[in-house]
Amino acid sequence: MAASSPRNPPPLRGAENQDPLSEMADEDSDEGEDIFVGNSNPVAESFQPDTANGEEPADLFSEEETSTAVNSSITTFKSNGVHSDNENDLFAEVSVELSMENPSTTAKTSGAEFTPSLTLSATQPRSMEQVGYNRTSATQPRSMEQLEEEKDEDSFDMDVAVTNPEKIGDGMNAYMAYKVSTRTTLPMFRNRTFSVWRRFSDFLGLYEKLSVKHSLNGCIIPPPPEKSVVGMTKVKVGKEDSSSADFVERRRAALERYLQRVVCHPSLLQDPDVREFLERDELPRAVGTHTLSGAGFLKMINRASDAVSKMTIKISYSDAWFDNKLQEVESEDLQLRKLHAVVDSLVNHRKELCGNTAVFAKSMAMLGNSEDNTALSRALSQLAEVEDKMETLHQEQAASDFFILAELLADYIRLLGAVRGCFEQRMKTWQRWQEAQSTLQKKREVEAKLLWANKPDKLQQAKEEITEWEGKVTQYERDFDRISVTVRKEFLRFEKEKSKDFKSQIVKYLESLLQSQQRLVMFWEAFLPEAKAIA
């Protein structure tokens, strides 16, 4: 068991390292601090969920906790040793490997590949958590084998919200700060609820970091909301009108959805950058997000060349599943864009209707005033009031149209872009493998020629190169297989999420329409007797 593992305890940890483990093995898990205890058993065996019910996700992470000999501040049931006061990213290299072996948690200090004893797999071990989207399928923690198999049942206990936009500073250097609040029971965090202040560039910075790390694996990384010079300038300049308020609200909602998608993603949630983003009080300014950063620029170039190479690849390569899916994605993208344009038009027309109704209401009121028949005059004034109420109705409906429908579509158009990036990444990997193969072939030809020309010294070098390239070919092939698996898995996950998202949002939208109609009925029912009373 852990006790015997020859690891170096991380510097800050006491020497209790080993002991707690051995002790805990037999203890009851009900004591406050020892919540971690009971679960430390299942290191090499089935994970016993004896203490675990939906609310104590600690189990999975407890092992690290104990092994890292948490420092004393463990009274509150917390993270598993990710003490960010010492800046080493303890989970810097969380790998995707699933290990049933001894917790070799030396990773903390050694920075080596960390194979957590308890299935800290890239797919978030299910059981317990609920993601901010109000998904409520909480399942019990199972055995490790079961955990591995239940790949698709996501239930997280994690709520992220972005609120309280505040303007900091003045003039052109001003910026909006947003409060990012997290509520979670995941042990990898220090507290259960906490909040930090972040600005827009921080969100972009997070995206850049995640991109750099994960896009090569074929992960679908949720894209952040777009920058808007115009919108922000208005805010900076201090224009206190409804359009800048709208802009801020729109951005806040978009940032919230963005974060929710990130924490919803099992592998991304594990990323220390994400945790840092959520937890750390002061984040270093993300650089390069206000101009085309070097990385961004490179990306652009890559994308361009990819497009070209993609054309040639398509001919020679075909994998039905991926091809089909890519095609689907592309045609869906087209339709979504179309739909988004129409919804935009709807929003505008409804806003127009709103304005025209208000103007008409006033006009009716005036007419009612001039009318000298008392009952008719009153009825006309009432009609003016009904129209006034309709104006409010239309305004709210336009907001629904926008925030529920239009933004949903905009999000998914961007997400589909990310999905395509994923597929492209896979193509690149394939290409690299193919190129390596052809290089290998060339090297072999060179060797053959050398053999024939009988130049022993160069032959040696040639042989070395061949071995090198053989290695590369094998590795690239493996890479390609791996990324294919990831992309496939990511895509399926994405489809599921998309399906859920669309369904829930559209139902929400329909419900808003429903409410409007109910209110309409109320208004006209109130008016009818007034109209009938005209004499």
Add this chain to the structure above:
Amino acid sequence: MMQEGLDDGPDFLSEEDRGPRAVNVDLQTDATLQVDISDALSERDKVKFTVHTKSTLPNFKQNEFSVVRQHEEFIWLHDSFVENEEYAGYIIPPAPPRPDFDASREKLQKLGEGEGSMTKEEFTKMKQELEAEYLAIFKKTVAMHEVFLCRVAAHPVLRKDMNFHVFLEYNQDLSVRGKNKREKMEDFFKNVVKSADGVLVAGVKDVDDFFEHEKTFLLEYHNRVKDASSKSDRMIRSHKSVADDINRIASTLYTLGTQDSTDVCKFFLKVSELFEKTRKIEARVAADEDLKLADLLKYYLRESQAAKDLLYRRGRALVDYENANKALDKARAKNKDVLQAETSQQVCCQKFEKISESAKQELIDFKTRRVAAFRKNLVELAELELKHAKGNLQLLQSCVGVLKGDT
């Protein structure tokens, strides 16, 4: 162009158009003279109305007969009333506006040009809508011409007018041509003079309280109705645009839904169907608002103008009368042309008094008619809005129920 019989329309318009089509005014249907437009044909530039009369009056050769008339002939009839001095003391029923299919025609043409750029379903859909729109405009213009005739037929004096009878009975072309350019210019100048005069006349304070009050009232009322009418038009247009957008959303959702047979695609198809239905209702709401509210306001815009015209004529007669009085005094003072002045004064006096007498009654009737028309239309508007909102509500409820049940 389209040749449409009156009664084959999409059901969303036909339901209130049974029975007396005079939707804007409340009129007594009198058995002695009943007029209606039983049919209409739209041909290229012209609309041909079939005016159908049923009468027990001895003036007519038969008890029931029909003739075909065009818009210009209605205008001719209206103008003949206006120009007839005898009718100076009455509110002349306002002339129906010219049938205007230009906007619709333009849209149909644009649609034809854009045929290549849309799918067959989209094209058929849009064509159907435009045809429905065309039909709606058509029905409206028929209604407005009919209302004019009914008003004339209901008026105790105007219904006896010779020109009116000729209009109703003479089954040949009345050879009334539209005004040519010169005549239109003349009209234009006449109007300018008239409005200048009208201002002068209106400035004269009336001794009679009733008329003074009516003058102030009508002026303000007319302006406000004008304002309300144009604002209601704009509002209804926005409403139609919203319905159009919902239509396009339904189509795009349908396309999305037919791409695959996954869960989410079935979902899209159901939502698309829902939007199809709700947008039909929205379109009806806009159409009903148009009929019951916008048309009502437009009609009373014209009627209040006709009432103002009456007041103007009376005012003019009053001024003439006062001038004649002054002239008589002057003549008596100079003792020259006294008889002439006396006769002139008499004539003016009679004219003025005649107008005043009937004007008072006309204005009272106008008020009664107006209140009744507003009541009828507002009640109908509220009832229709309620009906549509409830319909929409039901659709939405059942759809949401199904969708939630599925997931």
